[in-house]
Amino acid sequence: MKNVLIIGSTGQIGSELTMKLRDLYPASGIVAGYISGAEPKGDLLESGPAEIVDITDAPRIAEVVRKYNIDTIYNLAALLSAVAETRPQLAWKIGVGGLYNVLEVARENNCAVFTPSSIGSFGDATPHIQTPQDTIQRPKTIYGVTKVTGELLSDYYAHRFGVDTRSVRFPGLISYTTPPGGGTTDYAVDIYYSAIKGEKFHCPIKSGTFMDMMYMPDALRAAVEIMEADPSRLVHRNSFNIASMSFDPEIIYAKIKEYVPGFEMEYTPDPLRQAIADSWPDSLDDTCAREEWDWKPQYDLDAMTRDMLANLKKKLNPEKKFVEVK
Ligand code: SER
Numbered sequence: 001m002k003n004v005l006i007i008g009s010t011g012q013i014g015s016e017l018t019m020k021l022r023d024l025y026p027a028s029g030i031v032a033g034y035i036s037g038a039e040p041k042g043d044l045l046e047s048g049p050a051e052i053v054d055i056t057d058a059p060r061i062a063e064v065v066r067k068y069n070i071d072t073i074y075n076l077a078a079l080l081s082a083v084a085e086t087r088p089q090l091a092w093k094i095g096v097g098g099l100y101n102v103l104e105v106a107r108e109n110n111c112a113v114f115t116p117s118s119i120g121s122f123g124d125a126t127p128h129i130q131t132p133q134d135t136i137q138r139p140k141t142i143y144g145v146t147k148v149t150g151e152l153l154s155d156y157y158a159h160r161f162g163v164d165t166r167s168v169r170f171p172g173l174i175s176y177t178t179p180p181g182g183g184t185t186d187y188a189v190d191i192y193y194s195a196i197k198g199e200k201f202h203c204p205i206k207s208g209t210f211m212d213m214m215y216m217p218d219a220l221r222a223a224v225e226i227m228e229a230d231p232s233r234l235v236h237r238n239s240f241n242i243a244s245m246s247f248d249p250e251i252i253y254a255k256i257k258e259y260v261p262g263f264e265m266e267y268t269p270d271p272l273r274q275a276i277a278d279s280w281p282d283s284l285d286d287t288c289a290r291e292e293w294d295w296k297p298q299y300d301l302d303a304m305t306r307d308m309l310a311n312l313k314k315k316l317n318p319e320k321k322f323v324e325v326k
Helices: 014-024 042-046 058-067 081-086 088-109 142-161 187-197 216-228 249-259 271-279 287-293 301-316
Strands: 003-007 029-034 050-052 072-075 112-114 168-170 172-174 201-203 211-215 245-247 265-267
Touching: 003 014, 003 058, 014 029, 014 042, 014 216, 050 058, 058 088, 072 088, 081 088, 081 142, 081 271, 088 112, 088 142, 112 216, 168 216, 172 187, 172 216, 187 201, 187 249, 187 301, 201 249, 211 216, 211 301, 216 287, 245 249, 245 301, 249 265, 249 301
Parallel strands: 003 029, 003 072, 029 050, 072 112, 172 211, 201 265
Antiparallel strands: 211 245
């Protein structure tokens, strides 16, 4: 990885991945691609080049790739699961049409491509406990349909054209920098914001609904390590199960309460998100990622909770206006 284009650099993953890549590869050109209305700001804008790159505009992707002699593309453009259900046509246009554009530009310009897949690529018929790497993928959401299509199309470009495509299936990602928007796992981010603001949390997902989650530093490391992995060891490419923790709302609530004793939560179910969550695995088996590229998470629920609360306290509560955190 020398010159990298991040498409979707101002989103939940992109805003942190761009900065991480700039730290890791200071001599390289790490280009922050964004769309109009989601311009980079602050450190993201000041620490390196930024270009408008709309994933639905293939000639523009090619122009930026050639201008910066890009060798690796991180394709992070997507509508998350719940919002995609309200705009399925747009979800397909971005998730599949956009990926096709990226893969064609990569084929013509010899770029490697990372496109995340998701726990959303699984469905009701998938074994839900310790979901295997290779198993039934029949999602009912358009988000999941675009992710399965993306996995297949990326593998096709690898074996048919030799494009170096690799990816991981991200669990719900938890971070304090840029909020996610419109996902089913977003509650596990929102709950920390409520705790720090001293607000009662209205949980849209029912007690007993387990989903895989991951702290952003682990997710970013996975995105870098899979692209740096020795290709001769990779049996799989698109996409690897990765996992670090699985919990339901009661478990994360109890964990936060250890540090914010006055925190309260009540259930305000969201039928759309609940149906999506029920169709997703409870926990993934990530043995293949561990064996093929030495994947290993560093954060468990307790370590993540301490770090989230400490950082959100600095971000949202510098003058200790809301709650005290133990
Ligand atoms: N976090 C995503 C969502 O909830 C899943 O990959 O849509």
